[in-house]
Amino acid sequence: MAAHEATVDSVRDRETGVEQDHLDQVYRRLEEKIREAEFLMADAARRGQVGTPGALAERDAQVFRAGLHLNRLNSEFEDFLFGRIDLLEGKDGERGPDGAFTSVEPADGAVRTGEDGRTYAEIAETLHIGRIGVLDADYTPLVIDWRAPAAAPFYRATPVDPGRVVRRRVIRSKGRKVLGVEDDLLRPEMTATLGGEELAVVGDGALMAALGRARSHTMRDIVSSIQAEQDKVIRAPAASVTEVGGGPGTGKTAVALHRAAYLLYQDRRRYAGGILVVSPTPLLVAYTEGVLPSLGEEGQVAIRALGSLVDGAEATVYDEPAVARVKGSARMQAVLRRAARGALEPARPDSPPGGRRGRTGGQLSFDDPEAGPDGAEPAETAQPAGPVTGRLRVVAFGARVELGPQELREIRRTALGATTPVNLLRPRARRLLLDALWAKSGAAGRHSGDPELAAEAREAFDEDISGEPGFHAFLDAWWPELTPRGVLGAMADERRLGRWARRVLQPGEVRRLARSLKRLGPDGRGPLSVHDVALLDELQTLLGTPSRPRKRELDPLEQLTGLEEVTTFADRSARRRPDRAVEERAEYAHVIVDEAQDLAPMQWRMVGRRGRHATWTVVGDPAQSSWSDPEEAAGARDEALGSRPRRRFTLTVNYRNPAEVAEVAAKVLALAMPGMEPPEAVRSTGLVPRFAVAGGDLGAAVRAEARRLLAEVDGTVGVVVAMDRREEARAWLAGLGERVVALGSLEAKGLEYDATLVVSPAGIADESPAGLRVLYVALTRATQRLTVLSAKRDAPDADGVPDLLRE
Ligand SMILES: Nc1ncnc2c1ncn2[C@@H]1O[C@H](COP(=O)(O)OP(=O)(O)OP(=O)(O)O)[C@@H](O)[C@H]1O
Numbered sequence: 001m002a003a004h005e006a007t008v009d010s011v012r013d014r015e016t017g018v019e020q021d022h023l024d025q026v027y028r029r030l031e032e033k034i035r036e037a038e039f040l041m042a043d044a045a046r047r048g049q050v051g052t053p054g055a056l057a058e059r060d061a062q063v064f065r066a067g068l069h070l071n072r073l074n075s076e077f078e079d080f081l082f083g084r085i086d087l088l089e090g091k092d093g094e095r096g097p098d099g100a101f102t103s104v105e106p107a108d109g110a111v112r113t114g115e116d117g118r119t120y121a122e123i124a125e126t127l128h129i130g131r132i133g134v135l136d137a138d139y140t141p142l143v144i145d146w147r148a149p150a151a152a153p154f155y156r157a158t159p160v161d162p163g164r165v166v167r168r169r170v171i172r173s174k175g176r177k178v179l180g181v182e183d184d185l186l187r188p189e190m191t192a193t194l195g196g197e198e199l200a201v202v203g204d205g206a207l208m209a210a211l212g213r214a215r216s217h218t219m220r221d222i223v224s225s226i227q228a229e230q231d232k233v234i235r236a237p238a239a240s241v242t243e244v245g246g247g248p249g250t251g252k253t254a255v256a257l258h259r260a261a262y263l264l265y266q267d268r269r270r271y272a273g274g275i276l277v278v279s280p281t282p283l284l285v286a287y288t289e290g291v292l293p294s295l296g297e298e299g300q301v302a303i304r305a306l307g308s309l310v311d312g313a314e315a316t317v318y319d320e321p322a323v324a325r326v327k328g329s330a331r332m333q334a335v336l337r338r339a340a341r342g343a344l345e346p347a348r349p350d351s352p353p354g355g356r357r358g359r360t361g362g363q364l365s366f367d368d369p370e371a372g373p374d375g376a377e378p379a380e381t382a383q384p385a386g387p388v389t390g391r392l393r394v395v396a397f398g399a400r401v402e403l404g405p406q407e408l409r410e411i412r413r414t415a416l417g418a419t420t421p422v423n424l425l426r427p428r429a430r431r432l433l434l435d436a437l438w439a440k441s442g443a444a445g446r447h448s449g450d451p452e453l454a455a456e457a458r459e460a461f462d463e464d465i466s467g468e469p470g471f472h473a474f475l476d477a478w479w480p481e482l483t484p485r486g487v488l489g490a491m492a493d494e495r496r497l498g499r500w501a502r503r504v505l506q507p508g509e510v511r512r513l514a515r516s517l518k519r520l521g522p523d524g525r526g527p528l529s530v531h532d533v534a535l536l537d538e539l540q541t542l543l544g545t546p547s548r549p550r551k552r553e554l555d556p557l558e559q560l561t562g563l564e565e566v567t568t569f570a571d572r573s574a575r576r577r578p579d580r581a582v583e584e585r586a587e588y589a590h591v592i593v594d595e596a597q598d599l600a601p602m603q604w605r606m607v608g609r610r611g612r613h614a615t616w617t618v619v620g621d622p623a624q625s626s627w628s629d630p631e632e633a634a635g636a637r638d639e640a641l642g643s644r645p646r647r648r649f650t651l652t653v654n655y656r657n658p659a660e661v662a663e664v665a666a667k668v669l670a671l672a673m674p675g676m677e678p679p680e681a682v683r684s685t686g687l688v689p690r691f692a693v694a695g696g697d698l699g700a701a702v703r704a705e706a707r708r709l710l711a712e713v714d715g716t717v718g719v720v721v722a723m724d725r726r727e728e729a730r731a732w733l734a735g736l737g738e739r740v741v742a743l744g745s746l747e748a749k750g751l752e753y754d755a756t757l758v759v760s761p762a763g764i765a766d767e768s769p770a771g772l773r774v775l776y777v778a779l780t781r782a783t784q785r786l787t788v789l790s791a792k793r794d795a796p797d798a799d800g801v802p803d804l805l806r807e
Contacts, residue, residue, distance in 0.1 A: 012180070012202050019171050020178040023081050026134055026142050027176055033134075081143055082171050082224035083129035083154050086194060087164040088121055099141035100127055100150035106164050111190065119187075123166060123194040129154050131223070131295060146223050147235075147265035155231035162186035167199055170224050211655055211683060214715030215754050215783055217741075218290045222254045233649045234259045238267065238590065240644040244619040247679035248665070248780035249656025252619040253750055256592045257288060259617055261295040263590055268300075273589030276614075277303040278607055280595045283743075284750040288594075302585075306603055307530040309610070310537050315530040318723060318746065321768035323516045325628055326509045327531035328600025330636055336487075336535060338500040340422050340542035343487045344412070344479060392474050394437060394465050401441045403433070408478070411436055415479075421544025422482060429479045434462050481546060484539035488532065489524030492517035534602040537609065588614050595750055596620030600627050601636035608640030616641060623673045624777045626746055628769040652679055656752055659684040661786045665779040667805050668761075672772035689786040691800035698791055699732040702759055705787050706733055706740050709755040713784055718743055718753035720778040722763040729759070745774045748781055756782040761804050762794045775804070 088110040090103030101124075111121045133145035144151045157165035165186045172179040183201045192199040207225045226234065233255050236242050242259075246252055260275045279285045282305040289303050307315025319327060326332070390405035403411070415429035416422070438444060438461055447454035465471050491497045494514035501510050520526040528536070591611035593599065597620040599607065618641070627633050654662055659681040666678045694701035702719060709717045717740040721729045729742035743751070745764045758764070758778045765771040779786065794802035 011200050015181050015200050015202050016178050019081075019084070019169075019173075019181055022128060022142075023171075023173060023176065023178055026081060026128075026130075029134055029136060029142055032137075079131075079171075079173055079224060081128055081130040081173060083146070083151075084167075084169040084171060085127050085129070085154050085157070085165050086123045086167040086169075086192070086199060087125045087127065087153070088166060089124035090164055096148075096150055098133055098144055098148045098150050099135060099139055100144060100148075101125055102149070104153070104163050110164075119190045121166065121190055121192050123192055123199065125164075126194070127151070127154075128171075145265065147262045152231065152235065155226045156228050157186050158228055159186055159188070166190065166192045167201065169202075172224075207655075207682075211783070214713065215752060217287065217716060217738075219254070219288050221258070221291050221294045222251065223258065223295060226255075226258065227251075227653065229649075229651055229653070230255045230258075233651070234262050236647060236649070238263050238270075238615045241616045241618065241641050241646045243646055243648045244617065244651065245621060245648070246619075246651030247621055247654060248624060248777070249654040249681075249752075250651035250679050251653075251655055252621070252651060253284075253288060253594050254291070255651070256594050256617055256619050257291045258295065260301050260590075260592060261292060261297045264297050264300055271300055271589050273587075274585050275301045275590045275592065276585075276588040276610055277301060277592045277594060278309070279303060279305050280598045280749050281305055281747055282307065283747050284594070287751055302588075305530075306599070306606075307528070307533050309606055310533050310540070313528055313533050313536055315533050316527045317519070317529045318744070319516060319529045319531055321628070323512050324529075324531050324600070325768075326505065326513050327516075327529070327535060328602050328627065329629070330601035330605075330632055331504050332535060332602050333538065333605070334504045335491075335497075335501045336538050336542060339487050339491050339497075340482065340539055341416050342496065342500050343482055343490045344422065392433070392437075392471075392478075394468060394471060396437065396441050396461055396464060397443060399441065401437050403436055403440065407436060412478075421542055423546050424544040426475070426479045426481070426546065430466075430475055433475070434465060437465060438462075482543050483524070484536040484543060485520065485524030487524070487539050487543070488517060488535060489520045489522055492520060492522075531600065531602065534600070534606040537606040538602060541609070586610070587612060590615050590617070592617045592619070594619055595624070596637070597622050597625035597630075597633075598627055598749065599633060599637070601632050604633065604636035604640045608636075611640070616644070623669055623676050624749070624773055624780075626749070626768070626770045626774050626777075654679040654681045656783055657681055657780055658687065658782075658784065660686070660688050661782050662780070664689050664786060664788070664805060665776060667807075668765075668772060668776045668779055671804070672776050685784060687785055689788065691796070691802070691805075692787060692789045693796045693800045694789055694791050698759070699728065701789060702729065702732045702757065703736070705757050705789055706736060709757060709785060709787060710736065710740055713754035715739065715754035715783075716741070717755045717757065718748065718751065718781055719757045719759065720745055720748045720764070720781070721759045722767050724767075725759070725763070745778055748778050752781050752783055754783055755785040755787070757787045757789060759789050760791045760794055761788060761802050763791070765804060772804075 087101075088106040090101045091105045091107050092103050094102050096102045110124070111119050114120055127141065127150060128143050129146050129151045130143035131146065132143070133141065133148060134143040136142050141150075146154075153163050153165050154168060157163050157168060168184045168186060170182045172181070181202050185201055207227070213220075222230075230251050233242065233244050236259075244252055244255065256277065260277060263275065264271050277288075279288065285303050285305045285308075292301050292303075305315075307313075318324075390408060392403045392408065394401050411432045412429065415425050415432050418425060418428065420428070438458060441461070443457055443461060444454065447457050491500070492514050494511060497514045497517075498507070498510050501513075505513070516529075517532075520528070520532070586609075588610055591607065591614045593607060593616070596618045618637075622630060625633075657665065662678060662681040669676060669678050692701065692705055702721075706717055706719055719729055719733060719740065719742045721742065721744065723744040723746055726742060726744040726747075733740055733742050741753075745767060756778070758775075761775050761779075764775045764778060767774065779788075788800075788802065788805065790796040790800060790802040794804070796802050797806060
């Protein structure tokens with residue numbers, strides 16, 4: 001036995017040494033490339049001193065390329081090299097651009113059958129797979145980029161369909177040191193030789209080793225162990241819409257992120273238009289945002305939480321479920337459309353119209369246009385008259401001309417008759433006012449016989465009136481520039497909101513919505529919820545932004561030399577905003593939606609606007625949806641994705657939860673979505689979930705159980721409570737260290753922990769109509785251990801199993 005172990009160890013050491021030699025060779029080559037890049041930089045600097053425009057432009061281009069190259073080479077990734085495949089001879093002898101042979105099928109004579117009936121073959125090609133491709137000086141591939149076609153067999157080959165792959169090896173390394181190797185034999189029946197020696201096989205299960213590893217608060221890439229069904233999604237063609245379904249832990253998020261890196265590799269030029277990854281929560285953004293840099297991709301991908309999609313807005317609060325249901329509903333479109341127009345009118349006679357930007361109006365030479373007894377629209381004219389009354393008076397051609405409330409109302413109605421965004425209608429409104437004043441002045445009649453004279457007189461009239469400060473002040477107050485936040489703030493007035501929501505929302509819904517929007521304050525600047533952000537985006541579209549002349553401040557040196565046309569890579573990098581690698585774009589070339597099942601209709605509209613001309617990858621699991629009206633959301637999703645053809649994939653294996661945890665979660669799935677099959681858990685740990693019951697002091701019980709879990713696992717512990725218990729739970733866990741976090745049920749989405757403590761399942765299930773699905777999410781976060789802690793309302797049995805989780 002001891003002798004056998006010694007042999008295994010020596011094979012392992014020898015094979016580790018083989019890979020160490022290869023990695024050393026790779027680093028020698030990388031060092032050469034770094035020296036080349038540095039030389040290019042220095043050379044470019046010399047050219048810069050020559051100073052002719054041609055030399056400067058050339059310098060810039062060279063510095064840009066060399067800088068990019070250096071950046072990539074200098075970042076020493078963990079697991080830079082992570083894979084190797086040993087291949088049979090291919091059918092045709094052609095090499096691809098990465099230097100590897102292209103054929104997938106073995107050549108006819110690649111495998112011999114011996115007299116003993118066994119099969120034999122010689123390995124014809126060995127490829128190493130890593131995060132970026134490296135060619136030797138003679139163009140032989142030292143490392144193949146994981147996204148290159150030649151790397152696909154590393155992920156795709158299975159014993160049933162091995163193609164040319166005989167042995168697949170996962171190499172573990174740190175910096176420049178190879179730590180170990182793990183092999184899979186794809187043709188175990190075959191005796192294969194490499195350089196005359198029989199192919200060695202080391203270890204079993206690189207995937208299992210990866211899955212068993214302790215978790216931290218950031219997600220790792222899965223580049224060395226992507227599974228075949230996942231690889232198909234990652235490499236699916238970019239065109240139109242790719243939809244990916246699959247239960248918890250099947251790798252949907254991981255696959256979506258790897259797909260972003262793959263698409264950039266495939267067609268960098270096309271995706272220079274940017275890739276947007278939309279995540280439901282900032283916590284999930286923080287958890288996932290390190291994955292792309294670890295794959296060597298940063299610049300073109302923006303990962304944004306739903307509450308951070310609108311420039312300048314950041315959601316910091318949650319709405320209670322009943323309010324969220326109203327704000328997220330597609331019905332809000334109609335309410336916002338009316339609010340965007342209705343907010344032009346003052347709420348009260350002594351206050352400016354809702355949401356106006358800028359000036360206060362000062363001494364206005366006009367009267368409140370909405371006052372007067374003859375309102376054709378009683379709802380909008382219900383404002384009592386006040387210090388500002390409803391008339392516009394100007395002096396033209398020495399005579400007073402006046403427009404009364406009814407005329408002004410007519411003019412506004414005509415101006416609003418166009419579908420153009422409200423703020424962009426101001427010039428039209430101004431023109432209509434001038435038309436009306438002109439007509440009323442009677443001047444048109446005086447020149448009726450001479451159109452040329454009439455046109456001249458009209459021009460002079462317009463100039464006169466427009467030049468009057470009183471006319472400007474009137475226009476500013478009567479048709480102010482509205483802001484989305486301002487309109488949202490105006491909707492906090494229940495009476496006005498009631499008018500705008502008539503026949504769309506129920507009175508109870510209006511009351512709840514207005515109450516919630518009070519948080520924004522009268523100017524709309526208060527804290528926003530995730531759902532408010534989608535409303536702001538809708539309003540932005542309805543209101544529009546009038547164009548303003550842009551001032552660009554020129555560096556005095558630039559003015560002298562015209563040098564602003566020539567910048568270096570370093571200049572541009574320095575100008576980049578430090579907090580956001582990618583400038584906020586209005587639209588993207590590809591949009592990836594993670595946890596798509598959670599998007600409310602208004603959020604789909606917001607995301608849809610960012611991908612009107614994009615290709616899409618949409619990943620999600622309906623069984624985990626926290627949105628209460630899936631049908632309404634499906635309609636909005638269809639609208640956002642349009643008529644593009646769809647390609648659908650389903651991931652079937654749960655890589656996160658051990659079978660013991662998955663079994664408990666499946667009980668809730670059966671209640672939440674009867675008939676839906678859970679994904680199959682890939683491993684089992686023998687660690688049965690614990691059921692505990694809290695006595696009188698729930699906080700003490702949570703703290704004690706969290707302590708116990710912290711002692712049992714090396715990594716993280718997530719404590720999931722109902723949303724309204726979040727603050728309390730944070731206090732319960734105070735001082736227990738950074739490995740443990742308290743999460744509201746909606747915040748647990750997409751995350752995972754070594755151990756999870758789910759507190760009062762019934763409390764979570766009763767939170768909203770989607771509560772059971774939210775509970776299913778909570779129960780599927782653990783990679784090793786799960787404890788369910790019941791309170792009285794959970795009606796636990798003698799074993800502590802709550803009512804919801806019993807057979
Ligand atoms: N091929 C793989 N190799 C190693 N780990 C994997 C693999 N596929 C998935 N995992 C791991 O499984 C866990 C779950 O993956 P991920 O979060 O992407 O799943 P998900 O389908 O998005 O889950 P959920 O629907 O619950 O959010 C992660 O830790 C991920 O790294």
